[in-house]
Amino acid sequence: MPMITASGSPTPMHGREFDVVLWGATGATGRRAAHHLARRSEECGIRLAIGGRNQSKLETVRAELPGSGTNIPILVGDSLDAAFMASMTAQTRVVVSTVGPFALYGSELVAACARNGTHYCDLTAEPQWMRAMIDAHEQMAQNTGARIVHACGHDSIPSDLGVQFLQEIALSRHGTCCKRVTTRVTRMKGGFSGGTAASFLNAMHLRETDPEFDRLSVDPYALCPEGMRQGPDGPDRMMPVEVTWDADLHAWTKPYFMGPMNSKVVRRSNAIMGYPYGRDFRYQETALTRGGFGGWWAALRYAIFGRALLIAMAIPVTRGMLKRHVLPKSGEGPSKEVRETGSYEIMQVGELPDGTILKLRITGQGDPGVRSTTLMLTEAALCLAEDEAKLPVGGGFWTPAAAMGKLLRNRVTAHAGLFFEVVEDGRR
Known part of the structure; x- marks a missing residue:
């Protein structure tokens, strides 16, 4: 040895x-x-x-x-x-x-x-x-x-490698990088593993015991090196009760619970690679519904449900009930059928300084959370x-x-x- x-x-x-x-x-x-x-x-x-x-x-x-x-x-x-x-x-x-x-x-x-x-x-x-x-x-x-x-x-290969690829395309075709990239999860079919549930439960426990938890959670540049934690992006909020209109994809957006994590990784990439995307680079990640009143209402319902679930997870009594009766246990995961038939699609939209728009589609085969x-x-x-x-x-x-x-x-x-x-x- x-x-x-x-x-x-x-x-x-x-x-x-x-x-x-x-x-x-x-x-x-x-x-x-x-x-x-x-x-x-x-x-x-x-x-x-x-x-x-x-x-x-x-x-x-x-x-x-x-x-x-x-x-x-x-x-x-x-x-x-x-x-x-x-x-x-x-x-x-x-x-x-x-x-x-x-x-x-x-x-x-x-x-x-x-x-x-x-x-x-x-x-x-x-x-x-x-x-x-x-x-x-x-x-x-x-x-x-x-x-x-x-x-x-x-979390976070599709987001991180996708932004890097989109910026490479922008640089090769237009000689400059996108000043803004938005990532929208447009389709996701799959299950939920016990390991993911355990990590989320532990995060809720840390929130109660670590005074720095909330500050790091909302800080968009929390993973960047010291001295490189400034930029144009606002706070990362996991499940805000808000919906927005995406003019590039013509649909309403809803919160995506892993968006804050992936966003922090993308911003860290930009910083530790020496800011190839620029120091004023902006990044946002949410999920997409559809256009019209139906799309707005679907997005709002999801946002309200997500916030309610987050509140329930933050309260010890309801968190314990969810752990015992709802969430998968450690070692458990989606069935083979779910693993094999799952899939997802992500759209990334980049805007160049002159207003030119680039769109990148990322698709994945299999349940996103396990396979x-x-x-x-x-x-x-x-x-x-x-x-x-x-x-x-x-x-x-x-x-x-x-x-x-x-x-x-x-x-x-x-x-x-x-x-x-x-x-x-x-x-x-």
């Missing part, structure tokens, strides 16, 4: 036993990730291991893996065991984690990856935890060469492993667009059922 030297320097990457370790392989998302990674690793010749805290559950997952996946190694340990995390991360080049809530179970793993120079990706949508990890370990990751990439699932997100996550892990020498950045905390960009976009298009299509270029 590769060891850390007395000085704290990690062993060289080429001396490690594994290329990728999937941590958390027994949950709803982890099981799907294990299947995709086993198949893709066999195609690519990647040395894979799966890990978690329950030996028997891991063996059950391994027994169901395709091809030679039934022979891959198993690593058993606890997410809160710092010594185990140090040992595990010293054995592999990349760790991909599905163990949430990450604020509860992810911190020791990120710390160990940063210390050992081990690349890391996850599917967190917890900006407060991301901010804490960046503040605690950014310098160490830079020193060791560890590339740490949060938000590599449905699509695991395909994107595992392709991000393989990108960190296989394309290491091609990545444009060194060690540190990065976003999907900043760390992997076009390399990852090509991978998710080829292997994760995600497609990017420019559908319009002209004036409003």
Whole structure:
């Protein structure tokens, strides 16, 4: 087993036993990730291991893996065991984690990856935890060469890579970037996993105990580096009771509960890449209904329901009832039929300084919360492993667009059922 030297320097990457370790392989998302990674690793010749805290559950997952996946190694340990995390991360080049809530179970793993120079990706949508990890370990990751990439699932790869692609099109066709991009979720069919529910429940608990929670939640530039937290965008509010008219798509918009998270990631990408979109770049993300009174009323109903649900989640008594009787439990996820038949569509609209409008359609195959997100996550892990020498950045905390960009976009298009299509270029 590769060891850390007395000085704290990690062993060289080429001396490690594994290329990728999937941590958390027994949950709803982890099981799907294990299947995709086993198949893709066999195609690519990647040395894979799966890990978690329950030996028997891991063996059950391994027994169901395709091809030679039934022979891959198993690593058993606890997410809160710092010594185990140090040992595990010293054995592999990349760790991909599905163990949430990450604020509860992810911190020791990120710390160990940063210390050992081990690349890391996850599917967190917890900006407060991301901010804490960046503040605690950014310098160490830079020193060791560890590339740490949060938000590599449905949140926030489509939004982040989509904006980057749209800006590349704007620059190539018009010589300048869009001053404004809006993302509208136009269709989403899928389920809800227990891990996502647990993360949301934990966020509601943190809101009661952390005085900084609300401030970070509404700060649109909360994930940007210090000194780069200013810009033209207003507060990020999760479920405001408001609807707006989208003149570009001719329909009413409604709140999208993951919009604030994705928006923070897109703005961080712009900042850490050196403001390629401009310092006055504006970004907004919501969902779309349709035109007319019916569209307005549908959007308003959704906004009112969303706010009511948020209030219910914030009250301990009603939160407990929702947890016991409504929300999926840890390890649970949508049925196979829902996973396979789910889909989604996202429209991104960019406006250039001269008023020219660009439109990009992003479509995804499979349930967005489990199937699509695991395909994107595992392709991000393989990108960190296989394309290491091609990545444009060194060690540190990065976003999907900043760390992997076009390399990852090509991978998710080829292997994760995600497609990017420019559908319009002209004036409003």
